[in-house]
Amino acid sequence: MTALASRPALLVVDDEPRSVEVMARVLGEEFDVFTAASAAEARAVLEQEWVQAIFCDQRMPELSGVAFLTEVRERWPEIVRIIVTGYTEPEDMIGAINGAGIYQYVTKPWHPDQLLLVARNAAQLFALQRDHHRLSLELKLVAPVAQARVVSQREKVVRNFSFDTLIRTPQSPLNETCQRAAQAAVFDIPVLIQGETGTGKELLARAIHYSSLRSDCAFHAVNCGAIPDELLESELFGHKKGAFTGAHVTRVGLLDQADGGTILLDEIGDVSPAFQVKLLRFLQEGEIRPVGSNDAKRVNVRVLAATHRDLVQAVSAGKFREDLYYRLSAMVLAMPALRERKQDLRVLAAAILDSLCNQHGKAVKGFTEEALACIEAYDWPGNVRELQNEVLRMLVLAPGPELGADLLSPHVVRAAAADPMLAAITLPDSGPLKDRIERMEASILHETLVRCRWNKSRAAEELGLSRVGLRAKLDRYGIARDRTFARH
Numbered sequence: 001m002t003a004l005a006s007r008p009a010l011l012v013v014d015d016e017p018r019s020v021e022v023m024a025r026v027l028g029e030e031f032d033v034f035t036a037a038s039a040a041e042a043r044a045v046l047e048q049e050w051v052q053a054i055f056c057d058q059r060m061p062e063l064s065g066v067a068f069l070t071e072v073r074e075r076w077p078e079i080v081r082i083i084v085t086g087y088t089e090p091e092d093m094i095g096a097i098n099g100a101g102i103y104q105y106v107t108k109p110w111h112p113d114q115l116l117l118v119a120r121n122a123a124q125l126f127a128l129q130r131d132h133h134r135l136s137l138e139l140k141l142v143a144p145v146a147q148a149r150v151v152s153q154r155e156k157v158v159r160n161f162s163f164d165t166l167i168r169t170p171q172s173p174l175n176e177t178c179q180r181a182a183q184a185a186v187f188d189i190p191v192l193i194q195g196e197t198g199t200g201k202e203l204l205a206r207a208i209h210y211s212s213l214r215s216d217c218a219f220h221a222v223n224c225g226a227i228p229d230e231l232l233e234s235e236l237f238g239h240k241k242g243a244f245t246g247a248h249v250t251r252v253g254l255l256d257q258a259d260g261g262t263i264l265l266d267e268i269g270d271v272s273p274a275f276q277v278k279l280l281r282f283l284q285e286g287e288i289r290p291v292g293s294n295d296a297k298r299v300n301v302r303v304l305a306a307t308h309r310d311l312v313q314a315v316s317a318g319k320f321r322e323d324l325y326y327r328l329s330a331m332v333l334a335m336p337a338l339r340e341r342k343q344d345l346r347v348l349a350a351a352i353l354d355s356l357c358n359q360h361g362k363a364v365k366g367f368t369e370e371a372l373a374c375i376e377a378y379d380w381p382g383n384v385r386e387l388q389n390e391v392l393r394m395l396v397l398a399p400g401p402e403l404g405a406d407l408l409s410p411h412v413v414r415a416a417a418a419d420p421m422l423a424a425i426t427l428p429d430s431g432p433l434k435d436r437i438e439r440m441e442a443s444i445l446h447e448t449l450v451r452c453r454w455n456k457s458r459a460a461e462e463l464g465l466s467r468v469g470l471r472a473k474l475d476r477y478g479i480a481r482d483r484t485f486a487r488h
């Protein structure tokens with residue numbers, strides 16, 4: 001079920017389908033209701049959706065409701081937890097309930113009015129907790145720093161790193177990721193960002209930081225995958241002068257520099273098992289101890305993590321600590337690859353071109369339709385970073401005011417030529433063998449010409465044709481430079 005933004009969302013967990021159905025129907029009158037038949041299903045919902053309260057049955061086959069809600073308290077402390085019990089003597093459970101920080105219990109059989117009342121109170125409690133959290137963070141973080149800063153400068157920084165910097169169209173799958181990230185930003189919860197290289201994980205992390213109440217303090221990103229353990233330790237925790245050979249001066253670690261702010265642990269999936277233990281200790285204790293120092297210092301840093309790896313799989317394979325995974329992943333956000341959001345390619349390419357023109361003081365009109373069609377046909381395995389490099393390359397090579405397909409790298413053009421949509425050029429998609437062979441011929445002619453940068457002599461030579469023969473074929477198929485393709 002999809003949650004509507006205007007109604008609070010709840011999760012009902014029960015292995016008994018009939019109970020789930022009835023409860024969801026009653027609560028569905030006022031709330032958006034997600035359902036789960038097991039603790040595993042419930043975890044999957046919580047990692048994806050933003051729920052305010054959980055109604056969890058106590059009797060579940062693999063894990064009791066109280067045990068599951070204790071786990072929820074650890075990972076998603078802001079969610080209001082309600083246990084549903086069939087026991088006639090709920091007092092028996094009071095000890096367990098206190099341990100799991102459970103807000104209330106509901107006994108079966110419940111009355112619909114009672115259930116709705118508990119849900120309304122839970123939603124109210126959630127809102128109160130959120131406001132309290134916001135206010136206390138504001139007092140702790142924003143007030144002292146705001147006095148010391150020039151407000152207009154701050155506004156500029158925040159604007160430069162808002163979610164709007166992630167360019168996308170209204171239909172883009174990236175919208176959902178940004179929406180969930182914006183919700184996570186106001187809470188101080190750890191967020192794990194997963195996605196291929198170059199998809200914008202760091203950009204998203206910056207947007208989260210600058211949309212949070214920590215935005216007046218520092219944001220630091222560290223690539224954990226590129227540094228050996230000893231250096232990473234000194235980078236994050238700092239070191240004292242003389243702590244090791246080459247430590248000529250005392251160094252303040254990034255966690256200390258980010259005090260009050262946010263740190264992004266990029267490529268967290270590449271961290272060694274030994275360093276995972278050090279990170280876990282820091283996350284549990286909130287203290288840093290610089291290399292070579294006996295003094296621990298308490299720091300207040302929000303931790304965001306990013307990886308291109310499947311961390312759940314890494315946990316199952318024993319390569320990544322489960323306890324560390326849970327510490328880092330109160331919310332998991334997935335950055336879509338560029339090939340999964342091809343609808344964004346035109347605006348993204350145009351925006352990148354605009355920004356590069358500004359940087360390099362160049363003025364060009366834009367891309368030809370043919371170039372854009374090739375850009376759309378290619379899969380961009382290196383994602384936005386690869387697109388940026390490609391557009392820069394085109395801009396550097398551009399002889400005139402428009403960027404044509406002949407400026408694209410050959411592998412990008414080849415992908416376009418292999419795209420059946422583009423290969424169709426002006427000929428029908430299906431039909432007799434003769435027509436289909438002609439379509440193939442037209443596609444080969446076009447691809448060769450683009451690759452030869454529309455030098456017809458070179459293309460004719462490569463294809464074993466005379467110039468006149470090539471021209472006749474081009475006329476026949478209506479192939480011309482920068483012609484807009486007819487898509488079938």
Ligand SMILES: Nc1ncnc2c1ncn2[C@@H]1O[C@H](COP(=O)(O)OP(=O)(O)OP(=O)(O)O)[C@@H](O)[C@H]1O
Nearest residue numbers: 165166167196197198199200201202203204384385
């Ligand atoms: N949606 C977007 N709109 C505009 N620019 C973007 C977008 N996504 C990424 N970029 C740009 O693409 C480049 C790569 O982004 P970023 O470094 O955030 O990716 P990443 O996923 O962290 O990559 P890596 O895994 O290699 O560290 C940056 O210059 C970033 O500004």
